[in-house]
Amino acid sequence: MKTLFKNARLIDPEAETDALGWLLVEGGTILAIGTGQPPAADNVIDCARKCLAPGIVDIGVKVCEPGERHKESFGSAGAAAAAGGVTTMVTRPDTQPAIDTPEVLEFVTRRAREASPVRIKPMAALTKGREGREMVEIGFLQDAGAVAFTDGDQVVENNKVLSRAMTYARSLGALVIAHPQDPGLSAGASATSGKFASLRGLPAVSPMAERMALDRDLALVEMTGVKYHADQITTARALPALERAKGNGRDVTAGVSIHHLTLNELDVGDYRTFFKVKPPLRAETDRVALVEAVASGLIDVICSMHTPQDEESKRLPYEEAAAGAVALETLLPAALRLVHADAIALPRLWRALSLNPARRLGLDTGRLATGAPADLVLFDPDAPFVLDRFTLRSKSLNTPFDGARMQGRVLGTWVAGKHIFEGG
Known part of the structure; x- marks a missing residue:
């Protein structure tokens, strides 16, 4: 099954670019990346101009x-x-x-x-x-x-x-x-x-x-x-x-x-x-x-x-x-x-x-490139929130940022194309 991420702010650390575009995933790997008209896909995710990295x-x-x-x-x-x-x-x-x-x-x-x-x-x-x-x-x-x-x-x-x-x-x-x-x-x-x-x-x-x-x-x-x-x-x-x-x-x-x-x-x-x-x-x-x-x-x-x-x-x-x-x-x-x-x-x-x-470490992850593993994070860099340590998923809650005003929320995480987290 092909999954299309459209209308995304693509953060490419290899090319050091930050541009609006789309990304197509199939079989756990990135199949294609581009701008302009996106291709057809079985599953379409509208990123609403949020960052995909x-x-x-x-x-x-x-x-x-x-x-x-x-x-x-x-x-x-x-x-x-x-x-x-x-x-x-x-x-x-x-x-x-x-x-x-x-x-x-x-x-x-x-x-x-x-x-x-x-x-x-x-x-x-x-x-x-x-x-x-x-x-x-x-x-x-x-x-x-x-x-x-x-x-x-x-x-x-x-x-x-x-x-x-x-x-x-x-x-x-x-x-x-x-x-x-x-x-x-x-x-x-x-x-x-x-x-x-x-x-x-x-x-x-x-x-x-x-x-x-x-x-x-x-x-x-x-x-x-x-x-x-x-x-x-x-x-x-x-x-x-x-x-x-x-x-x-x-x-x-x-x-x-x-x-x-x-x-x-x-x-x-x-x-x-x-x-x-x-x-x-x-x-x-x-x-x-x-x-x-x-x-x-x-x-x-x-x-x-x-x-x-x-x-x-x-x-x-x-x-x-x-x-x-x-x-x-x-x-x-x-x-x-x-x-x-x-x-x-x-x-x-x-x-x-x-x-x-x-x-x-010699890993093939960390890239937005054709053929790379579809390990992705979709996030809103501007979303404000106040951190409450009791909402953290770790067993231990020893964070120095408790009560701090922060910006940036994860909206979704994928490993090998599998959706493992959906944020609010």
């Missing part, structure tokens, strides 16, 4: 299976992703136990297939137990479906262990994803050092901790030649090192979380723990520099860094509260703040949300 590919989603299913399951995360226009979740291995063997990875893959309406691409740990002592069986895990290898925010401190893992990953063409934060400097920190942290009496970490760790990682990348992705760049001081590495031809990319693009350290206010994330929120000058880096293409990927935490772990003194925020449903409207502020155009934004992450 590739579904979001979100790197770094934490689904708490196995081990902490009460925080988030594949079912609840999949429902939240569909409602947020996310059609591919790239999941983290920082579970209990860590995803560090083919058996655990196969369990996760099976659970995802059974419960989630969106695509799941799992990452595996880089070292056993994420303990930084012994690398995992990268080849076996790659064969079992791991798309990348990372210890998440548990930084591998031993340079010899990390260099060996990178060398082995390089021989297999595997992608290593790292969290550039010096673990010694950042241990116990819950804010960025500066006047605000001092006034609030919060344990803080210097932005230099990120630059130092990134410099270390990039030196090892130069030594090993591995494919490398920094999961979150959050400070202006780290950007020159990233720019040099790219200019020198290293196979390096970088991401940033939506919270570091749209919030700053002052949002913590009077110790509001829903704003406690890792790394901590930065200065406004850092936030502005990151937005400019995304607009220029220096930072490649925008991600949700979806990290569910239950109420008990957040209702604690700020320095003791767990770090992290849910963001699968808020990623799109929060990212549209950058568009409404004229900081970035929609097609360039969608390069960072969809095209670039798909390319980095």
